[in-house]
Amino acid sequence: MALATLTARPGQALRGVVRAPGDKSISHRALILGAMATGVTEIEGLLEGDDVVATAEAMKSFGADVERAGDGRWRVTGRGGFKEPANVVDCGNAGTGVRLIMGAAAGFAISATFTGDSSLRKRPMMRVLAPLADMGAEFICREGGRLPLTLQGGGLKGISYRLPMASAQVKSAVLLAGLHAEGDVAVIEPEPTRDHTERMLRAFGATVEVDDGPAGRVILLAAGQTLTGTQVRVPGDPSSAAFPLAAALITPGSEVTVEGVLLNPLRAGIFQTWREMGADLTITNERGASGEPVGDVTARFSKLTGVEVPPERAPSMIDEYPILAATAAFAEGRTLMRGIGEMRVKESDRIALMAAGLEACGAIVEEEPEGMIVTGRPDVRGGATVETHGDHRIAMSHLVLGLAAASPVTVDEPGMIATSFPGFVALMRGLGAQLA
Ligand code: S3P
Secondary structure, eight states, rough: OSSEEEEEESSSSSSEEEEEEHHHHHHHHHHHHHSSSSSHHHHHOOOHHHHHHHHHHHHHTOOOOOOOEETEEEEEEEEEEEOOOSOOEEOOOHHHHHHHHHHHHHSOOOEEEEOOOTGGGGOOHHHHHHHHHTTTTTEEEEEETTEEEEOOOOSOOOOOEEEEOOOOOHHHHHHHHHTTSSSSSEEEEOOOOOHHHHHHHTTOOOOEEEEEEEEEEEEOOOSSSOOOEEEEOOOOHHHHHHHHHHHHSTTOOEEEEEEEEEEEEETHHHHHHHHTTTOOEEEEEEEEEEEEEEEEEEEEEOOOOEEEEGGGGGGGSSHHHHHHHHHHTBBBBBEEEEEGGGGGGGSHHHHHHHHHHHHTTTTTEETTTTEEEEEESSSSSSEEEOOTHHHHHHHHHHHHHHHSSSSEEEEOOOGGGGGGTTTTHHHHTTTEEEOO
C-alpha cells in the first residue's frame, strides 16, 4: 500500500558507510544508447528507480530486448534502429527519459506518442521539439508544448544549434537525433552542462569533438556514425548521495561515508559549495568507472556559514539546490542562490516549494524570480507538514531537515521518492535516522 505521509524525527547522530544508488542521468542514457546500438550492452549498477524503469519499458516498445539479469544488472540488445511503438509511450515522471527518447526517436521514420504523469504533463517540451523540428521532425502537441504529444521522425538534416538555456537534456536530444541525420550536428552551450551523453557516445564507438571557444562549448557529432553495444558500469548518483551527506553535515556528532559517488566536475558543484560553507567533506579512493571519475565521499557534522553561490555554477548542481537550501537553513547568515530560474520547471516549481517548506520550518526565505536567499540559524524549528507536489527531491530535502530540526517534519506523497532513490528510507534508517 502506498504511504500517505512520511515523518522525520530529530534523534541521534548518523553514522555509517553506504553506497549511493546508480546515477539517474547515466542510467537513462545507458538504456537509450544500448537500444539505439547494434548488439548487446551489459549494464551494471543501473538505478532501478521508477523513472529509469519507465525508460527500460519505453526501449522495449521501440523494439530493443531489455532484460533484468540481477540486482542492477541489465542487458539491452539493440537493433541499430527504432521500430514504431504499438502504443503510447508513458515516461512516468521522467523529464530526462522523455526528452532524450524523443531525440532518439526523431531520427527514425516512425511516429510515436509520448505521455507522462501529471507533473511531466505540465513540463515544457518545446525546448526539445524546436530544434528537432528545425532538423525536420514533425509534431503535434498540447498547448505550450506539453505532453501528450506525437512525434513523426525521419529524414533529418544536420543542425548547428545554440542552446537557449543550460540544459543537458536538450543538448542530448539534439545529439541523439543527430546520429540519424544526413549532415553534421553541432550543439553550442553558453555554459557547459553534464556531459554524460558525450562520454557515453564515445564508449559506444562514436567520435564526439568538444571545443571550448569564446562563444561557449561546441560539441560536434559528424554524420554517419554507428553505435556498437558495450559494457557500462553506472557510478553512484551524487544527486542522491547529497541527501545522506547533508544529513550528516547538519546532525551533531554525525559521520557518513557514501562510496562510489560520481565526481564528474559538471555534477560536483554541491560539494564545492558545501566546502565554501565550512563543511567537513573528504573524498578518498578516487578512481574511474566507464569513463567517469568516481570516489568515496565522507561528511562530518560541521558548523556551516552562508555563502553566495556563483550563478555560473548552477548547471553543475541544478538538482542539488533543494538540499543546499535545506542545509542553508542551518547555516549562520545568508545563502544566496541566483541564476536558478530553471528550478521552476523541474518536477515542480522548486524555488516556490522550497521557499514555502523552509518558511513553514522556521527559516527565513526571500524568493526571487530566478533565485532565493535563505537566512539560516543552527537551531531550526521544523515542526511542519510540507506539500511536495509529488517532487522526490522536495520530499527528501525536507525529511533531511527534519532529522536535525527541533521538531519532526512530515512530507506528503513520499512514494514519489522511488522515482530516483527507491532505497532512501532503508538507507537513512541504516545510518540511524528516525523515519516513519
Ligand atoms: C539531466 C539534466 C538536468 C537535470 C535532470 C537530469 C540529464 O535537466 O535537472 O535531473 O540527465 O540530462 P535539464 O537538462 O533540464 O537542465
